[in-house]
Amino acid sequence: MKKKLTRRSFLKKTAVAGLAAAAPLKLVEVVYGKENEKFTFAVISDAHLTHIKGTKFVRNFDEGLERAIMEVSFMDPQPDFVVFGGDLAQLGKKEELDHGLEMLSKLSLPIKFVVGEHDFYLDMGEYWQKNIAPLNYSFDHKGVHFVVLNSILTYQSWIDQFKDPMERMLGMARLDNPKGSPFIVGEEGRRWLKKDLSKVSPDIPIIVLTHSPLYKIFKPWNFWTDDAEEVQAILSRFKKVTVMHGHVHQIIYNQIGNISFYAFMSTAWPWPYPPTYTQKPNNFPKITVMMNRADPFHERDGTGWSWVEVINGRVTHHYELWENTPRTVYYDEKLGHPVDKEYQDPAKRIPPQFHY
Amino acid sequence: MLKKYLVLALLTVFFLVGKASADEFTKEDLKKWQDSFMKVVQEGEKLFHSPTLGKNRVSCDMCHPNAANTHPETYPKFQKQLGKVVGLRDMINWCIQNPLEGEPLPLDDPRMIALEAYITWERRGVPLAPGKH
Numbered sequence: 001m002k003k004k005l006t007r008r009s010f011l012k013k014t015a016v017a018g019l020a021a022a023a024p025l026k027l028v029e030v031v032y033g034k035e036n037e038k039f040t041f042a043v044i045s046d047a048h049l050t051h052i053k054g055t056k057f058v059r060n061f062d063e064g065l066e067r068a069i070m071e072v073s074f075m076d077p078q079p080d081f082v083v084f085g086g087d088l089a090q091l092g093k094k095e096e097l098d099h100g101l102e103m104l105s106k107l108s109l110p111i112k113f114v115v116g117e118h119d120f121y122l123d124m125g126e127y128w129q130k131n132i133a134p135l136n137y138s139f140d141h142k143g144v145h146f147v148v149l150n151s152i153l154t155y156q157s158w159i160d161q162f163k164d165p166m167e168r169m170l171g172m173a174r175l176d177n178p179k180g181s182p183f184i185v186g187e188e189g190r191r192w193l194k195k196d197l198s199k200v201s202p203d204i205p206i207i208v209l210t211h212s213p214l215y216k217i218f219k220p221w222n223f224w225t226d227d228a229e230e231v232q233a234i235l236s237r238f239k240k241v242t243v244m245h246g247h248v249h250q251i252i253y254n255q256i257g258n259i260s261f262y263a264f265m266s267t268a269w270p271w272p273y274p275p276t277y278t279q280k281p282n283n284f285p286k287i288t289v290m291m292n293r294a295d296p297f298h299e300r301d302g303t304g305w306s307w308v309e310v311i312n313g314r315v316t317h318h319y320e321l322w323e324n325t326p327r328t329v330y331y332d333e334k335l336g337h338p339v340d341k342e343y344q345d346p347a348k349r350i351p352p353q354f355h356y
Numbered sequence: 357m358l359k360k361y362l363v364l365a366l367l368t369v370f371f372l373v374g375k376a377s378a379d380e381f382t383k384e385d386l387k388k389w390q391d392s393f394m395k396v397v398q399e400g401e402k403l404f405h406s407p408t409l410g411k412n413r414v415s416c417d418m419c420h421p422n423a424a425n426t427h428p429e430t431y432p433k434f435q436k437q438l439g440k441v442v443g444l445r446d447m448i449n450w451c452i453q454n455p456l457e458g459e460p461l462p463l464d465d466p467r468m469i470a471l472e473a474y475i476t477w478e479r480r481g482v483p484l485a486p487g488k489h
Contacts, residue, residue, distance in 0.1 A: 050413055058412050060455065090413075174405060176421035221421050269418060269455075272425035278482055279422070296419075296451070297437035356427075 037143045037205075037313060042075060042109075043306045044068045045085025045246040046266030048118060049103075051095045060299060061090075062103075064267030068305040069106050071320065079307060080141065082109050085246030085264040086116025086152070086211035092169050094127055101132065112139070116211040116246060117152040117183070117222075122169040124159075136189060138196050144205045144310055147196060150189055151210040151225050151245075154181040175221050175271070182219060182226040183212040190227065193234050205240040205313025213245045213263065215256055218274035218282040223248050235259055240313040242331075250302075251319060253329050254285035255337030261285075262317045262329060262338060270294045270302030273355045289343045291321065292352035298323045393473065400474025403467055410456025416471075419455065423478040430488040444472060 047065040050058040072082060084104065089096035097119065104111060113133035115125060125135055135150035154172075158181035162168035171177060185193070200206070208214065214231050217223035225231070235241045241259045249266035250273060273290055274282040294302025300322035309316040316330040317338075328341040343349055403409060404416045404423065420426055431444040438446070445468055449460035461468045 052413055058414060060414075174417065176417060271419075271421065277422045277424040277478075279478065279480075295437065296455070355425075 038309065038311045039142045040075075040077075040079040040310070041308050042072045042079040042082045043085060043244070043264050043308060044072065044082060044104075044267060045264035045305070046087040046116065046249055046268055047100060048087055048090045048266070048268040049096045049100050050090040051093050051099070057096075057099055058090075061268040062099075064300065064303050065100065065103055067300070067322065068267045069103060071305065072109070072307075073107060075307065078109060080109075082107055082111045083209055083244070084111055084113045085209070085244075086114045087118040087246060087266075088116070088132075089119050091166070091173060092119055092122030092127075097127060097132065112146070112148060112209065114148055114209050114211050114246065115150055115152065117172050118169075120152055121172040122165050136192050136196075142310075144207055144313060145197075145200050147193065147206065147208045149185060149193060149208055149210050149214075149231075151185050151212045151214060151231075152183050153186045153189065154184055178220075180222060182224050183222055184226045185214075185231050186227070190230055190234060193231065197234065197238075200238075202237050202239055204238070205310075206235065206238045206242070207310070207315070208235070208241070208243045210243065210245045212247045213252070213261060214243045214259075215254065215261060216283055217248070217252070218277075218280075218284065220277070220280050221271070221274065223274060232256060232259060242315045244308070244315070244317075251291040251327060251329070252285060252288050253317075253338040254287060260315065260331055260338050262315060265304040265306055265319055265321065267303055267305060276355050287337055287339070287344075289340045289349065290353050290355055291319075291327065292324050292350075293355060295323075396470050396473045397477045398474075399467075400470035400472070400477075403471055404474050407456075409452050409461075409467075410458035412457045414456050416451060416456075423475040426475050426479070427488075428472070428476045428479050429482050429485050431486070433487045433489065436489065444475065448472070448475075 044065070048061050049065065050061055052058065072079070088100035115128050115133070115135055119125070119128050129135060133148075136148065138145065138147045140146070159168065162171065171180065174180065197206070210225075212225050213223055213228075214225050215228045216225070236258060238258065243259055243261045244264065245261070246264045246266070248263045249269065249271040250263060251265070252261070252263040254261040270291075273284065275284050291302070301324055302321075304319060304321040304324075306317055306319045309318070314331040314333075316328065319327040319329070321327060327343075329338050330341060331337070332339045343353065404420075407413045407415050409416070416423075426444075426447075428444050431447070432441050434440065435442045435447065438450075445463050448468065448471055452458045453460055
């Protein structure tokens with residue numbers, strides 16, 4: 001069965017609800033069917049809902065999450081499920097997590113939650129595990145093995161220095177904290193991953209969902225997982241491996257060995273690209289075409305959500321960028337790595353894609 | 357007599373001070389001045405990472421870790437969104453008023469100087485590029 005959704009029919013639907021102007025989806029083509037292993041899921045990430053006091057939250061960040069939820073709700077056909085990529089809260093407070101859950105309850109789709117450091121370090125994940133999701137879990141969907149892996153743990157010696165839970169949370173929440181500590185999956189997590197994958201044949205496509213990138217981009221901002229190589233080694237025997245992650249609030253993609261990496265957008269705010277901080281070296285992936293420089297006068301610019309087509313176990317990642325041109329990054333079989341559909345050729349880049 | 361001594365003493369002081377302040381400074385002086393500057397940089401770093409400038413718990417570093425993406429070397433410049441040439445401090449105040457939902461700082465406020473000192477320090481070594489978008 002093949003269903004086509006044109007911009008016109010989509011706009012018709014949204015216009016009924018009076019939301020046409022707010023939900024600019026481009027032409028969407030989705031093919032169902034287990035036989036060719038093609039399906040879609042949506043991604044919302046890094047909402048950073050920030051509690052002010054009482055029932056007050058930061059308006060800007062609430063509006064980002066609300067808009068993503070509304071646009072995912074209006075996807076037609078609906079995706080199979082939604083991935084939430086972590087950092088629902090800013091400071092791990094119950095008020096923030098509850099507020100986020102209430103907003104997300106408007107989605108009538110299953111949500112696969114990934115924990116972020118902002119959700120975790122106030123109570124070391126207690127509220128999250130009790131009310132939202134386990135930290136590590138896996139599921140199979142239409143021929144693909146999905147793994148949700150907690151990658152935002154860190155070394156016990158860093159954790160132990162704090163007596164006050166909020167101080168610990170603030171220490172981890174500050175991205176550029178010179179006294180910060182790198183993320184790890186940790187020994188227990190790696191053991192769990194090995195065991196989970198032991199039953200899976202190398203021909204089965206694997207999609208790993210994490211919060212931090214499972215490779216090393218820029219340590220000063222924790223765009224980094226310290227035991228990444230050990231995790232990559234566990235994934236090395238599979239033919240098709242994709243790692244999708246939050247945390248970085250920007251378009252990044254990469255290929256390391258057999259693993260393709262794609263980053264999620266944030267609904268709250270964009271981070272600068274690491275090469276724009278000139279005082280420290282970085283390992284920013286050379287194949288990434290950066291997203292357009294954000295215009296702070298357009299509040300939602302540089303933020304957004306995405307939807308993912310999985311075709312024969314490979315990913316096509318559609319970034320819905322509010323107040324900016326959408327981008328599509330897909331796995332190029334010939335080149336053996338992800339490429340941007342429009343801008344990969346250096347001659348086609350536009351001035352806003354140059355960051356300094 | 358006393359007057360004579362006073363004039364002589366004053367002349368001596370002027371001579372010594374004048375000589376010392378005009379073209380001579382020691383390593384200790386340099387260190388002292390650099391330390392004074394770094395103290396203000398540190399105050400700026402603190403403010404930049406604190407929710408006290410605004411009213412909604414948002415702080416500058418949430419969008420600008422290490423003050424990245426602030427481009428102090430490009431100011432003054434034509435800020436297209438404001439339709440005129442502005443200084444870095446005008447953009448600092450814009451951020452305080454909008455994402456941080458706070459009150460703008462007086463342009464000569466020591467907190468403004470501290471913020472500029474921190475932002476510029478994080479961008480040290482980058483060539484000046486006034487006017488660059």
